[in-house]
Amino acid sequence: xxxxxxxxxxxxxxxxxxxxxxxxxxxxxxxxxxxxxxxxxxxxxxxxxxxxxxxxxxxxxxxxxxxxxxxxxxxxxxxxxxxxxxxxxxxxxxxxxxxxxxxxxxxxxxxxxxxxxxxxxxxxxxxx
Amino acid sequence: xxxxxxxxxxxxxxxxxxxxxxxxxxxxxxxxxxxxxxxxxxxxxxxxxxxxxxxxxxxxxxxxxxxxxxxxxxxxxxxxxxxxxxxxxxxxxxxxxxxxxxxxxxxxxxxxxxxxxxxxxxxxxxxxxxxxxxxxxxxxxxxxxxxxxxxxxxxxxxxxxxxxxxxxxxxxxxxxxxxxxxxxxxxxxxxxxxxxxxxxxxxxxxxxxxxxxxxxxxxxxxxxxxxxxxxxxxxxxxxxxxxxxxxxxxxxxxxxxxxxxxxxxxxxxxxxxxxxxxxxxxxxxxxxxxxxxxxxxxxxxxxxxxxxxxxxxxxxxxxxxxxxxxxxxxxxxxxxxxxxxxxxxxxxxxxxxxxxxxxxxxxxxxxxxxxxxxxxxxxxxxxxxxxxxxxxxxxxxxxxxxxxxxxxxxxxxxxxxxxxxxxxxxxxxxxxxxxxxxxxxxxxxxxxxxxxxxxxxxxxxxxxxxxxxxxxxxxxxxxxxxxxxxxxxxxxxxxxxxxxxxxxxxxxxxxxxxxxxxxxxxxxxxxxxxxxxxxxxxxxxxxxxxxxxxxxxxxxxxxxxxxxxxxxxxxxxxxxxxxxxxxxxxxxxxxxxxxxxxxxxxxxxxxxxxxxxxxx
Numbered sequence: 001x002x003x004x005x006x007x008x009x010x011x012x013x014x015x016x017x018x019x020x021x022x023x024x025x026x027x028x029x030x031x032x033x034x035x036x037x038x039x040x041x042x043x044x045x046x047x048x049x050x051x052x053x054x055x056x057x058x059x060x061x062x063x064x065x066x067x068x069x070x071x072x073x074x075x076x077x078x079x080x081x082x083x084x085x086x087x088x089x090x091x092x093x094x095x096x097x098x099x100x101x102x103x104x105x106x107x108x109x110x111x112x113x114x115x116x117x118x119x120x121x122x123x124x125x126x127x128x
Numbered sequence: 129x130x131x132x133x134x135x136x137x138x139x140x141x142x143x144x145x146x147x148x149x150x151x152x153x154x155x156x157x158x159x160x161x162x163x164x165x166x167x168x169x170x171x172x173x174x175x176x177x178x179x180x181x182x183x184x185x186x187x188x189x190x191x192x193x194x195x196x197x198x199x200x201x202x203x204x205x206x207x208x209x210x211x212x213x214x215x216x217x218x219x220x221x222x223x224x225x226x227x228x229x230x231x232x233x234x235x236x237x238x239x240x241x242x243x244x245x246x247x248x249x250x251x252x253x254x255x256x257x258x259x260x261x262x263x264x265x266x267x268x269x270x271x272x273x274x275x276x277x278x279x280x281x282x283x284x285x286x287x288x289x290x291x292x293x294x295x296x297x298x299x300x301x302x303x304x305x306x307x308x309x310x311x312x313x314x315x316x317x318x319x320x321x322x323x324x325x326x327x328x329x330x331x332x333x334x335x336x337x338x339x340x341x342x343x344x345x346x347x348x349x350x351x352x353x354x355x356x357x358x359x360x361x362x363x364x365x366x367x368x369x370x371x372x373x374x375x376x377x378x379x380x381x382x383x384x385x386x387x388x389x390x391x392x393x394x395x396x397x398x399x400x401x402x403x404x405x406x407x408x409x410x411x412x413x414x415x416x417x418x419x420x421x422x423x424x425x426x427x428x429x430x431x432x433x434x435x436x437x438x439x440x441x442x443x444x445x446x447x448x449x450x451x452x453x454x455x456x457x458x459x460x461x462x463x464x465x466x467x468x469x470x471x472x473x474x475x476x477x478x479x480x481x482x483x484x485x486x487x488x489x490x491x492x493x494x495x496x497x498x499x500x501x502x503x504x505x506x507x508x509x510x511x512x513x514x515x516x517x518x519x520x521x522x523x524x525x526x527x528x529x530x531x532x533x534x535x536x537x538x539x540x541x542x543x544x545x546x547x548x549x550x551x552x553x554x555x556x557x558x559x560x561x562x563x564x565x566x567x568x569x570x571x572x573x574x575x576x577x578x579x580x581x582x583x584x585x586x587x588x589x590x591x592x593x594x595x596x597x598x599x600x601x602x603x604x605x606x607x608x609x610x611x612x613x614x615x616x617x618x619x620x621x622x623x624x625x626x627x628x629x630x631x632x633x634x635x636x637x638x639x640x641x642x643x644x645x646x647x648x649x650x651x652x653x654x655x656x657x658x659x660x661x662x663x664x665x666x667x668x669x670x671x672x673x674x675x676x677x678x679x680x681x682x683x684x685x686x687x688x689x690x691x692x693x694x695x696x697x698x699x700x701x702x703x704x705x706x707x708x709x710x711x712x713x714x715x716x717x718x719x720x721x722x723x724x725x726x727x728x729x730x731x732x733x734x735x736x737x738x739x740x741x742x743x744x
Contacts, residue, residue, distance in 0.1 A: 097569055097576075100565050100566060100567055100569050100573065100577075101565070101573055101576050101577035101580065102577075103565075103566060104543070104563040104564055104565045104566075104577045104581075105563060105577055105580060105581045107563070107564060108561065108562070108563050108581055109581075109584075
């Protein structure tokens with residue numbers, strides 16, 4: 001009883017999965033962050049293959065209109081993903097802060113060395 | 129008593145000496161106390177005042193490095209280390225009491241760091257022969273974790289309700305006993321895991337002795353850091369209290385340290401839980417389920433309300449926001465006590481069931497050691513002037529010239545925070561040392577870079593001036609003076625200690641609101657919460673080189689410093705309007721900064737102190 005909608009849904013989720021894997025293969029997406037997307041596309045694939053699952057889950061949870069459950073799951077997972085990205089972003093901000101600070105200090109230390117011994121550091125590194 | 133074979137047991141209270149002051153024995157029971165034991169023994173050794181004095185440590189079968197630490201310290205501190213029988217805290221104290229040679233026993237626990245003068249104040253209260261025991265006062269370590277602070281403030285608040293002098297309960301760990309009285313009532317009850325100190329107090333009172341509370345003898349109790357540790361300890365307290373009440377039925381209403389309302393709490397909580405269980409049963413059997421649930425909710429609400437009122441008054445008294453968390457923590461405490469009631473009754477009914485480990489159970493040893501407040505680090509030796517600057521080409525030459533004129537010996541470091549004008553060229557022409565952040569990272573990052581560079585170059589003190597010329601170079605000495613006198617770790621130059629006349633209306637209003645909040649949170653007078661003129665001593669330089677707050681850092685910095693136990697002082701400085709360039713403050717930025725500061729005020733007090741400062 002495979003109908004057209006299901007074929008389209010399966011095709012879309014397979015393409016999504018392929019895109020994610022291809023991005024990982026080309027190193028455009030680091031493995032650490034790809035896991036979330038792979039799991040996401042697998043979940044969508046699963047739901048489009050076994051459509052009854054959504055109806056069962058909706059009935060068990062007391063949701064009247066099954067697609068709204070799908071929507072809610074989507075919103076929640078997007079929210080979690082965004083929160084996680086904010087955490088990653090904050091961590092990277094701290095790392096950048098630290099790197100910039102160290103760059104400034106290293107620049108000054110090179111200048112100090114140069115002042116002592118002009119041959120110690122290559123020309124051009126010292127001044128911005 | 130087989131462990132006290134090395135003791136000359138000549139009747140401890142018959143000791144006589146030419147020194148009129150009574151000699152004292154310190155008894156420290158310890159089990160797995162590697163984390164604090166050094167501090168505890170160091171503080172005890174610091175009490176020596178020339179009278180005969182001994183320190184007995186009863187190591188109750190520790191499994192961590194405690195034994196090694198004690199062996200290491202034994203010679204330098206003249207310790208008598210005795211091996212305990214592994215029968216728990218009360219037994220360990222008894223072993224120490226039996227080994228003690230002197231007529232007065234100072235009993236200090238493995239996590240209690242006593243302060244100067246503790247022994248003299250407590251022992252002098254024993255001059256009255258009717259007094260058998262004296263209790264010192266625990267102060268809360270304001271740099272500890274939230275759970276530890278809640279515990280500390282709760283106890284401090286209960287102590288505050290005691291009329292100075294009289295008490296009906298002397299807690300162990302922070303107290304002095306008359307040896308003769310202990311023998312007369314028959315030492316501590318080794319059956320009790322917790323509450324053996326209450327038991328001793330009650331028995332001493334029955335024997336006609338008086339118990340005394342001495343507020344001036346202070347100490348710091350290192351409470352457990354984690355929420356879980358807190359609950360486990362409360363479970364133990366609850367269980368111990370039931371054992372105690374079973375032995376002393378007339379003390380059901382508690383004592384002067386555990387007032388009746390504290391004893392009522394777990395009972396009300398048990399009723400609420402029973403109502404909740406009834407409600408679930410009624411839901412199936414079609415009884416009045418909703419009514420029972422509402423009844424339970426009302427009971428819990430009443431408990432929370434009572435704690436909220438107490439917490440608010442404590443927060444006001446201690447000028448610290450932590451007691452506002454009393455409702456949350458104390459409902460957890462009530463739950464832990466309720467569990468203890470269940471476990472205890474089961475044990476009574478079937479004669480089996482596990483007892484909680486006693487008060488000397490192992491503690492978490494993973495968190496870093498912290499140092500106590502009011503301990504100012506080394507005096508400054510080399511001072512570096514830090515001038516963070518962003519697009520200050522117009523004013524920087526004037527600022528540098530002024531500093532050089534008034535203080536030619538001061539080394540300077542300009543930190544160019546990603547300027548887009550010709551600030552870099554101006555700096556090079558001036559011939560001062562400089563750092564350049566390739567992007568604009570904000571004042572916090574600029575300060576961190578500057579402080580780290582300063583530390584690597586061997587400077588231990590830093591003074592921050594702004595590049596816009598609003599700080600006067602002639603004030604530098606005024607700001608450095610408290611550091612040089614060893615009075616403070618950080619000195620803030622306040623522009624408004626006299627008046628705020630020369631600021632605009634909105635800014636003035638915001639400043640007032642901000643300083644009021646900071647005042648409540650830090651318990652200190654804060655007249656200028658946004659001052660950027662500050663001098664940082666050696667401890668502050670080391671701490672802030674890694675952890676200087678970012679964003680609009682000044683108010684958060686003030687909180688952060690208090691939170692980490694640094695001593696902050698304010699001195700008045702002259703302010704003048706900025707000498708040129710543009711202020712970075714627009715209405716939008718002021719709002720954003722306000723939101724950030726508000727968040728910091730809520731979050732920073734909830735963080736555990738950064739600590740990790742090695743001792744100098």
